[in-house]
Amino acid sequence: MVELVRLPASELLRNPRNWRQHPREQREAMEGIFAEVGVAGAALARRLADGRIELIDGELRADVAADEPIPVLILDVTEAEALKLLAVHDPIGAMAEANEPALRELLEELDTDQAGLRDLLVELSGYESESDEVLGELGESPVPEMDLQPYEHYDYVLFLFRNKLDFESACEQLALSTVQASAMAGKRKIGLGRCLAGDRLLALLDVQQRRGKR
Amino acid sequence: MKPLDLSVWIPSSHRTAEARRAMALLPTATLVVADSERDEYLRAGHSATRLIAHPDLFGLARIRNFIVQRAGTEIVVQVDDDFQSVHAWPGRKRRIYRDPDRLMGIIEGTARLAAEAGARLFGWSNAGKPLYFRPHDPFDFRGPVGRVLGTVGDAVAWDERLATMVDTDATLQELLVNRFVLLDTRFYFHCGAIYGNRGGLQRIRTRELRERDLALMRRKWGPCFDVTSKAKTKGMGTNAIRVVRRM
Numbered sequence: 238m239v240e241l242v243r244l245p246a247s248e249l250l251r252n253p254r255n256w257r258q259h260p261r262e263q264r265e266a267m268e269g270i271f272a273e274v275g276v277a278g279a280a281l282a283r284r285l286a287d288g289r290i291e292l293i294d295g296e297l298r299a300d301v302a303a304d305e306p307i308p309v310l311i312l313d314v315t316e317a318e319a320l321k322l323l324a325v326h327d328p329i330g331a332m333a334e335a336n337e338p339a340l341r342e343l344l345e346e347l348d349t350d351q352a353g354l355r356d357l358l359v360e361l362s363g364y365e366s367e368s369d370e371v372l373g374e375l376g377e378s379p380v381p382e383m384d385l386q387p388y389e390h391y392d393y394v395l396f397l398f399r400n401k402l403d404f405e406s407a408c409e410q411l412a413l414s415t416v417q418a419s420a421m422a423g424k425r426k427i428g429l430g431r432c433l434a435g436d437r438l439l440a441l442l443d444v445q446q447r448r449g450k451r
Numbered sequence: 452m453k454p455l456d457l458s459v460w461i462p463s464s465h466r467t468a469e470a471r472r473a474m475a476l477l478p479t480a481t482l483v484v485a486d487s488e489r490d491e492y493l494r495a496g497h498s499a500t501r502l503i504a505h506p507d508l509f510g511l512a513r514i515r516n517f518i519v520q521r522a523g524t525e526i527v528v529q530v531d532d533d534f535q536s537v538h539a540w541p542g543r544k545r546r547i548y549r550d551p552d553r554l555m556g557i558i559e560g561t562a563r564l565a566a567e568a569g570a571r572l573f574g575w576s577n578a579g580k581p582l583y584f585r586p587h588d589p590f591d592f593r594g595p596v597g598r599v600l601g602t603v604g605d606a607v608a609w610d611e612r613l614a615t616m617v618d619t620d621a622t623l624q625e626l627l628v629n630r631f632v633l634l635d636t637r638f639y640f641h642c643g644a645i646y647g648n649r650g651g652l653q654r655i656r657t658r659e660l661r662e663r664d665l666a667l668m669r670r671k672w673g674p675c676f677d678v679t680s681k682a683k684t685k686g687m688g689t690n691a692i693r694v695v696r697r698m
Contacts, residue, residue, distance in 0.1 A: 434567070
């Protein structure tokens with residue numbers, strides 16, 4: 238990072254490689270948060286050789302702010318590094334997973350007069366107003382049978398065979414019948430995968446253990 | 452020697468050119484089109500022997516059920532007509548497969564795993580981006596399954612009240628009844644941008660129809676069903692399921 242400055246958004250150079258498009262809903266949500274809270278995050282940018290400042294992230298904020306000054310974090314990055322940031326900055330943020338109870342609790346405390354922002358909050362909550370009535374009638378969880386059962390741990394073990402002899406030997410010992418790939422007629426191009434249900438494996442091991450004891 | 456009892460089907464609508472590409476990639480597949488579109492496909496050079504017409508069924512659910520009933524094989528794989536290639540990330544670089552033998556090998560491999568594991572509905576990765584590829588976690592048991600999928604046996608049925616979101620609904624149904632689906636996340640079947648191609652389901656996908664189906668899905672599945680951000684999908688949003696199946 239080189240410096241944090243406040244600049245009129247209209248003076249910032251838009252990045253010609255920007256891939257993000259901003260639909261109406263997103264713009265309205267951004268306008269809503271600007272109106273209620275103001276600018277809460279700095280745009281990312283880098284200084285070009287001719288002194289102009291080119292955005293890496295924050296184009297929508299700059300568009301919404303127009304001539305208003307916004308905070309801009311000027312980074313000490315090369316063009317290649319800037320392109321990497323441009324590609325992954327939003328997707329990395331989007332990889333975060335929601336802690337559902339925490340999110341619900343947070344959303345219950347929020348309210349807004351801004352329509353665009355309200356739409357976003359409703360979307361985050363997982364329901365739209367028209368479905369609330371239906372869910373209200375059916376109770377909070379209309380499909381309780383869907384809940385994870387105590388015995389349901391879908392764990393698996395993978396065995397990787399690097400030669401056909403070992404693979405076939407293992408299949409034989411695990412009582413997996415030989416199969417033929419019909420599509421490839423002997424010129425196999427994709428490794429063969431087999432699956433043995435855990436309970437069947439345990440039964441098989443049990444039988445072999447008993448045989449060993451005799 | 453026990454070959455798989457498997458058939459591949461490509462439901463298509465007003466996508467003659469795209470379907471030709473898909474059929475070339477999967478030469479043993481059968482094309483399924485509406486009776487009223489049959490001549491359009493034949494004029495476009497599709498083979499009559501590899502084409503079956505359905506009685507102008509409305510909505511993908513009815514067509515999927517028609518295919519499963521018609522197929523007569525234990526395993527039925529249904530592939531989107533805009534299928535273009537299979538992507539995999541075995542190393543740092545994406546690998547793209549278009550070789551028909553290899554594609555059938557991938558399909559058969561996953562189908563066999565599903566059958567042996569007891570999964571009645573199976574599919575492949577939903578993430579066409581290397582950023583989301585998880586090499587340490589090659590299988591997923593929650594789905595959602597969609598676009599390119601397979602069924603084992605005839606127990607899976609699509610809800611014909613729905614015209615859209617039918618695969619998400621079928622996934623949830625399987626999670627409820629059979630407790631899991633199998634996703635082979637090593638491979639991604641590339642079918643172009645979601646909601647981005649003309650023809651197919653896109654022709655009937657109106658905002659009103661989607662709102663109607665959304666209401667039904669929410670009534671059926673409550674908090675287990677969700678629609679993610681609408682920002683990247685032309686205001687439609689993408690379907691998501693919220694069902695815990697692994698710990």
